[in-house]
Amino acid sequence: MKIQHYIGASFISTCLAVSAASAADSEFLVSTEWLENNLESEDLVVFEVSVNPGVYERGHIPGAVNVSWHTDLVDTVNRDIVSQENFQSLLRDAGVSEGDTIVLYGDTNNWFSAWGAWVFDIYDVANVKLLDGGRNKWEAEGRTLTPIAPTPDAGDITIASVNSELRAFLPDVLAAAKNEADVDVVDIRSADEYTGKIFAPPGVQELAVRAGHVPGAVNVPWGEAVAEDGTFKSVEELRQVYANVGINGDKPIITYCRIGERSSHTWFALSKLLGYDVSNYDGSWTEYGNAVGVPVANLSGTVWGGQ
Numbered sequence: 001m002k003i004q005h006y007i008g009a010s011f012i013s014t015c016l017a018v019s020a021a022s023a024a025d026s027e028f029l030v031s032t033e034w035l036e037n038n039l040e041s042e043d044l045v046v047f048e049v050s051v052n053p054g055v056y057e058r059g060h061i062p063g064a065v066n067v068s069w070h071t072d073l074v075d076t077v078n079r080d081i082v083s084q085e086n087f088q089s090l091l092r093d094a095g096v097s098e099g100d101t102i103v104l105y106g107d108t109n110n111w112f113s114a115w116g117a118w119v120f121d122i123y124d125v126a127n128v129k130l131l132d133g134g135r136n137k138w139e140a141e142g143r144t145l146t147p148i149a150p151t152p153d154a155g156d157i158t159i160a161s162v163n164s165e166l167r168a169f170l171p172d173v174l175a176a177a178k179n180e181a182d183v184d185v186v187d188i189r190s191a192d193e194y195t196g197k198i199f200a201p202p203g204v205q206e207l208a209v210r211a212g213h214v215p216g217a218v219n220v221p222w223g224e225a226v227a228e229d230g231t232f233k234s235v236e237e238l239r240q241v242y243a244n245v246g247i248n249g250d251k252p253i254i255t256y257c258r259i260g261e262r263s264s265h266t267w268f269a270l271s272k273l274l275g276y277d278v279s280n281y282d283g284s285w286t287e288y289g290n291a292v293g294v295p296v297a298n299l300s301g302t303v304w305g306g307q
Contacts, residue, residue: 028117028272029132029232030103036143039063045096045152049073049106049113050135051261059145061105061138065094066149069112069261073119081119081167081282088159091125095152105131105138109230111222114265117272118280124161130268133231140229166271168254168281173288176254177215177295183252185217186242188266189285193258194219196298199289206259208289212298214256218245222262225269238269249276256281256288 030038038044039062046064048056056066067073072090073082082090096102102125106113110130120128131138139145175181192198196211213219224241227233233241239248247253253276257263260282271278281288288294 026129026132026273028129028268030129031132032138032141032143035061035103035105035131035138041101043097043100044103045094045100045155046103046105047094047113047116048135049104049116050108051112052107055107055135057147059147061135062144062146062148063150064105065152067094067116069115073116079283079287081122084123084159084162087119087123088157091157091159092155093152095150095155096157097155098157099127100155100157101127101129103129103131105134107135109136109223109226109265110134111261111265114268115261117268118166118264122163122166123159124163125157125159133229136230166267166279168256168279170283170287170291170294172279173214173254173256173281173283174294176217179216183254184247185214185254185256186247186263186266186270187213187217187219187257188222188255188263189213189219189257190221191219193285194299196300196302199302200258200285204258206286208286209304210289210296210298211300211302212289212296213285214288215295215297217256217297218247220245220247220266222257222265225266232269232273235273238274242270242274247276249274251277253278254281255279256284258285260284 046061047067048060048064049067049069050056051069104113104116113130117128117130176183176185187194194213199211200207225232225238253270255263255266255278260280264280267278267280270276
């Protein structure tokens with residue numbers, strides 16, 4: 001990594017064979033062991049994308065660059081993802097150059113780092129991986145954390161293209177709801193959100209004036225994609241989880257949640273690990289449930305005010 005070294009070279013060399021074997025486990029995931037053994041790599045850049053305040057500052061993976069989901073990966077005025085120009089500046093400031101391997105991790109089971117992976121994919125950045133199990137697994141294993149923020153040299157990466165096919169918009173979801181498009185829609189929220197029993201998880205600020213789900217959407221809560229330690233289930237297990245509700249990759253898939261972050265985790269599982277054709281609807285329920293005249297399925301019969 002393009003920062004001060006934190007792990008002895010002798011330790012790295014003894015683990016080289018193990019690292020190579022671990023790296024081959026997945027094109028899009030790395031294990032905590034692999035990351036710890038490769039922190040000194042000159043072509044590795046690590047980003048922490050957490051949502052809880054103070055988590056990064058308290059201690060982070062050595063050399064990890066802090067990325068704020070609410071300011072760095074979105075347009076802070078319009079409801080949109082970060083612009084191409086600003087994203088390129090973010091990566092260059094973090095020391096990313098062409099050909100680097102990028103590892104993302106975060107708290108809350110990688111919800112927001114999966115969002116980061118989705119944004120990286122939209123801008124066609126290569127060699128992007130998630131730390132399987134995220135920050136929670138790294139901490140649970142007692143691996144090194146440091147409060148020292150890195151000061152990387154500027155990188156030279158160029159963001160030259162945008163893959164808009166990875167992003168679904170309200171008209172796309174509305175077409176699916178009206179059976180005007182041959183797509184599968186996966187609602188990854190809790191069962192209570194899906195049925196309309198609650199408008200949103202307790203304590204959240206982003207709300208919709210209607211509860212329920214997109215007609216025709218199936219409900220697979222995001223947590224069904226992970227094991228108890230937060231790592232993704234095996235490919236075989238994941239395939240079965242979604243096949244149980246009729247999702248097998250034979251048609252395009254749209255994922256959504258409330259604001260798009262939990263659904264990016266499912267987007268990652270379906271797209272990167274299973275290889276399905278998936279777009280993430282980042283407008284999600286806060287846009288759809290606030291839109292006028294759209295069809296809504298509400299199994300609980302709630303109305304605004306929770307009645």
